[in-house]
Amino acid sequence: MYVPLPCLGVSSTTTYIAAPACVAARTGEGSHCSFAAHGRRRLRHRAEPEPEPQRATLFQPYPFEKLRALFKDVTPAAGLAHISFGIGEPKHPTPALIRDAVIASLGGLSAYPATHVLPVSGSREALFALAQTVIDPRRNEQGEPAIVICPNPFYQIYEGAAILAGAEPYFVNSDPARNFACDYSAVPADIWARTQLLYVCSPGNPTGAVLTLEDWRELFALSDRHGFVIASDECYSEIYFDEANPPLGALEAAHRLGRGYERLVMMSSLSKRSNVPGMRSGFVAGDAAILKDFLLYRTYHGAALSTVYQSASIAAWNDEAHVRENRAKYVQKFSTVTPMLAEVLEMRLPDAAFYLWADVSRTGLTDTGFAQRLYADYNVTVLPGSYLARTAHGVNPGRNFVRMALVADVDECTQGAQRIVDFCRRLAG
Ligand SMILES: Cc1ncc(COP(=O)(O)O)c(C=O)c1O
Numbered sequence: 001m002y003v004p005l006p007c008l009g010v011s012s013t014t015t016y017i018a019a020p021a022c023v024a025a026r027t028g029e030g031s032h033c034s035f036a037a038h039g040r041r042r043l044r045h046r047a048e049p050e051p052e053p054q055r056a057t058l059f060q061p062y063p064f065e066k067l068r069a070l071f072k073d074v075t076p077a078a079g080l081a082h083i084s085f086g087i088g089e090p091k092h093p094t095p096a097l098i099r100d101a102v103i104a105s106l107g108g109l110s111a112y113p114a115t116h117v118l119p120v121s122g123s124r125e126a127l128f129a130l131a132q133t134v135i136d137p138r139r140n141e142q143g144e145p146a147i148v149i150c151p152n153p154f155y156q157i158y159e160g161a162a163i164l165a166g167a168e169p170y171f172v173n174s175d176p177a178r179n180f181a182c183d184y185s186a187v188p189a190d191i192w193a194r195t196q197l198l199y200v201c202s203p204g205n206p207t208g209a210v211l212t213l214e215d216w217r218e219l220f221a222l223s224d225r226h227g228f229v230i231a232s233d234e235c236y237s238e239i240y241f242d243e244a245n246p247p248l249g250a251l252e253a254a255h256r257l258g259r260g261y262e263r264l265v266m267m268s269s270l271s272k273r274s275n276v277p278g279m280r281s282g283f284v285a286g287d288a289a290i291l292k293d294f295l296l297y298r299t300y301h302g303a304a305l306s307t308v309y310q311s312a313s314i315a316a317w318n319d320e321a322h323v324r325e326n327r328a329k330y331v332q333k334f335s336t337v338t339p340m341l342a343e344v345l346e347m348r349l350p351d352a353a354f355y356l357w358a359d360v361s362r363t364g365l366t367d368t369g370f371a372q373r374l375y376a377d378y379n380v381t382v383l384p385g386s387y388l389a390r391t392a393h394g395v396n397p398g399r400n401f402v403r404m405a406l407v408a409d410v411d412e413c414t415q416g417a418q419r420i421v422d423f424c425r426r427l428a429g
Pocket residue numbers: 088121122123124125155201204205233235268269270271277280281282
């Protein structure tokens with residue numbers, strides 16, 4: 001059940017990730033991104049341009065690539081069908097109303113998509129593109145690049161988006177003792193002074209934690225003080241366990257606090273809500289001035305959502321019945337699987353979303369060791385938490401955690417959970 005928690009400060013677990021020398025070195029004439037607007041041009045040109053970086057070399061492999069490497073030489077137990085709690089890709093069937101709407105609108109393929117709405121090709125694309133739109137990549141007088149603040153653990157797109165926009169990610173660790181809240185009060189003033197964009201994810205991947213009104217009050221105050229844009233990733237906003245308590249969204253929080261949407265942009269999508277991750281349909285809403293720049297950026301970037309999928313998306317957004325049915329399936333799975341796994345691992349029902357985020361320390365294994373042996377012995381895939389986080393302030397906050405995506409049907413999830421219970425009992429015995 002989703003219960004809004006009181007504002008949870010966190011101990012000083014933030015960190016500064018040292019700037020790779022090659023990040024954010026676009027300083028010469030013509031390098032200024034004309035899309036970086038909103039009066040946040042505090043960074044000044046530096047006299048000596050630095051060499052253009054090979055930004056791709058700064059990327060980490062995606063978590064699933066790391067998982068493939070971890071499992072490379074492992075042969076899973078024979079006779080057990082594979083069960084995956086690895087990738088967070090919905091497996092519930094796509095509702096017929098969406099399939100029908102796709103077919104009915106195929107005639108629209110002959111027209112260009114309209115430009116007065118901001119549909120996007122999934123929230124991933126929007127999360128990435130927003131950073132390219134709002135970041136001013138020029139260094140300040142001290143030669144320091146712009147900062148993008150990310151929660152830790154986090155959805156890896158934020159990091160790549162920051163790097164490719166010429167900024168530097170700064171990770172704020174989430175604290176398990178405080179429902180995985182981030183302690184923004186521990187971020188130093190000089191970091192805030194360089195911050196141009198802050199990503200939040202609520203409900204969170206991988207923790208499922210939902211920001212409260214007090215959390216939002218704090219973030220808005222910080223944004224007002226320091227002038228950064230807030231990008232609110234809400235792609236799990238419609239997966240929750242209590243119909244009477246939907247997660248609080250950024251725009252609603254702004255409205256409740258009696259403010260406008262200045263420097264606030266939220267993204268969501270149909271991928272999890274309507275089980276159509278392959279349709280790549282999402283939207284962006286919020287500060288009109290930012291959306292104007294964002295639309296201009298996307299005119300060049302060119303990832304318009306097809307008119308066919310726009311029509312199907314309208315049908316999907318207009319129907320709530322399939323969304324409630326979808327939630328009911330998650331409620332059934334979480335209420336079956338959570339008590340089983342809570343017997344053997346440190347974990348509890350999350351606020352929302354479809355992941356279990358479990359501390360495996362008591363098994364005596366690391367998160368990678370746990371994932372590897374579980375796969376070898378029981379043919380069940382879970383994702384090591386350390387692959388979803390970065391070492392910040394000397395700690396990787398995903399270490400000793402595993403993420404389990406309960407996306408398969410209830411029988412498969414229950415069977416997978418039983419294998420994990422057997423595995424943990426065998427380790428303990
Ligand atoms: C936190 C988070 N944000 C955004 C996305 C992107 O979803 P989509 O692009 O399908 O809307 C995902 C996908 O798993 C996610 O976990």
